[in-house]
Amino acid sequence: MAGMNTVDRVREIISPYAAELGLQLWDITFKKEGTDWYLRVFIDKDGGVSVDDCVDLTHAITKPLDEADPISQSYMLEVSSPGIERELKRDEHFEKYIGSPVMLRAIRAIDGVRDFTGILKEYIDGQITIQLQDGNSLSVNKKDCSYVKLDDFDINDFDAEI
DSSP states (O other): OTTOOHHHHHHHHHHHHHHHTTOEEEEEEEEEETTEEEEEEEEEOTTOOOHHHHHHHHHHHHHHHHHHOOOSSOOEEEEEOOOTTOBOOSHHHHHHTTTSEEEEEEEEEETTEEEEEEEEEEEETTEEEEEETTSOEEEEEGGGEEEEEEOOOOGGGSOOOO
8 A cells, every 4th residue: 555645545445434324525634733633434325314314434544444443543533424515625626516517725825815616617736717797707726725625505494483
């Protein structure tokens, strides 16, 4: 496994277990927060992810991860959904959400602006094209973005409780 980073190695180990449960691996992160390390596995499936899906995958991957031992330090394992404002990171994320509303933050300002919202129109070889609300198009390379997230939050989707 020379040349593979921790996240790639973890993806390789747990992918078959996720597939067996009918889940897609959305993203995997391995980060230090304070003094603790966190391995976070984000999963998705058609119709949405339940708490049971997260528990089932956690149970399925704990032993294989312990046996393969891809991470030398101790860490906390968290399995969850990427949420409604999920970050698009991998090529397949962008391809899946062509035509969807997105929020894009550029690393450096473009004409004085860093934050854009619009419809994801195209994704080719790392080049993201969104149609802005004023009708103009913006094309940015993925590596020049702090993030691109789905813009699916609509306050009208929630019942007001008074």
